[in-house]
Amino acid sequence: MSETPIPASQEDDALAAELALGVLDGTERAAAEARLRNDPALMARVIAWQERLAPLNDAFPEAPVPADLLNRIEGRLFPAPAPRRTFWMALSGLGMASVTALAVAAFFFLSDPPAQVEAVLVAENGALSYDAVFDGLRLTVTRAAGEPAPEGQVHELWIIAPGADPVSLGLLAEAPLVVAYPTPPAGWVLAVTVEPAGGAPGGKPTGPVILKTEITL
């Protein structure tokens, strides 16, 4: 190529454009997305690029949606209380037979509403643990012991309602994970799996369950 190289000052903006477009692949994509999670300036550039390219959205024609899809989504997000047997069946679906780590504790702080619920996800040998705190509006998950997943992998947090498929709550990296999420009812389960960098493709857990705990109130 006879073209002059892109100036270093524009490198970040070019990367932001690549992230907005989604053209990166493999480890390059995982690395860029990992950086994005801890780089608000880069995130701002990505959002600016999303807005710049948004007029292209007119080229996506609307498409009909099956009539029962909203019910299925709501059933997944807001399941009706189910018997405990169903909850254990849901667990076996996640491959719990092979689980080697156990959660040892879940606490409930008695207080006036909004009730705060804390759960501890800890490995059997104590080498890895995460503290999970629901404050009524948010879930905050902080690593209390151990190391994040090795290079190329990531710890992914899931919540499993009784009888429902696991739903990803996000990836556990260096910084605490904060997600908007209501305090779940007793009997719901938090689990951590090891996934490829960038998280489980397709939104379903693929890796081994290394930590789990049941919410108790």
Added chain:
Amino acid sequence: MTDDPIAQHLTRIAAQDRAAFRALYAAASAKLMGVLLRILGDRAEAEDALQEVFTRVWLRAGRFDATRGQGMTWLVALARNHAIDRLRARPPSAEGEDEMEAVADTTPRAETQLMAKGEARRVAECFDRLEPDRAAAVRGAYLQGLSYADLAVRHAVPLNTMRTWLRRGLLNLRECLEQ
């Protein structure tokens, strides 16, 4: 923000408002289905993906910042990212040359559809100033979720050449839009 009903729904969803979630679904599901269908090319997978996208909308609405962008832009970005996650997770052999050719034919039409609105016309004008190959590469990446590797195959150029083309094309596009 007041003239962005999608943003208002998202703000309420962040506070766990289920009625707002239903309203958002009514307003945006057909558009997001269109995004997923276009990128994934398979109705059953697009329906599955739409469930996942709306699950994420419920869980992540609190991350939307109405001071920085439009609600629909945020939703389309969420849907595109999820669809691209699925594309990148497919085995390489799943995408044959024939399929690539078939979808390539539909892209130029997308641009003519852009001519209708003011803001969209500005983007279309800036696309026209790019070299045609580079404009086509940006459109292919945006509308079909093509990766650098896919684009290099389609345009029959080395991967690094495609990277340079696309990056330069995007920066030129930005300059043009900021004029």
